[in-house]
Amino acid sequence: MKTVQVKEQLDRPLTEAALDDAIERGRARRSGLNAISVSVQQHCLLIDFEDGSAVLLPVKNYPEFDGFEAADFNQLKVGFAGTALCHDGKDLQVSIAGMIQASKPLMDMAASVIASRNGRQSSVAKALAARANGKKGGRPRKVDIAL
Secondary structure, rough: OOOOOOOOOOOOOOOOOHHHHHHHHHHHHHHOOOOEEEEEEEEEEEEEEEOOEEEEEEEEHHHHHHHOOOOOOOOOOOOOOOOOEEEEOOOEHHHHHHHOOOOHHHHHHHHHHHHHHHHOOOOHHHHHHHHHHHHHOOOOOEEEEEE
């Protein structure tokens, strides 16, 4: 077995600056859905996110909430680092991403946004092909065919 010497000692004292830096790195690393609150508005769940956006989901589309009374909806809270809705009394944890995925209109819109974003991206191969095509005079013009 090969022995390796440690170059940097990791047992440094913890300072406020190092702790603040670690907390900031953790916040920067968080990604995805990070809900901060949930409320009920006219038979819909309003889920607010860290960036100020929100989504309104009709309760009737989610069988997990069948049998819920108004008081039960008021006891819903955000859990699992902002990724789920939780109700302790009913032992319920529902993924926010799963709720959004269950909505066909939201998924269609997400697919459209992703397709639009991906279509704007240019890879190295695309750039090289565009340059080569430009040297040949560019895209051929459409020819009108008279019938």
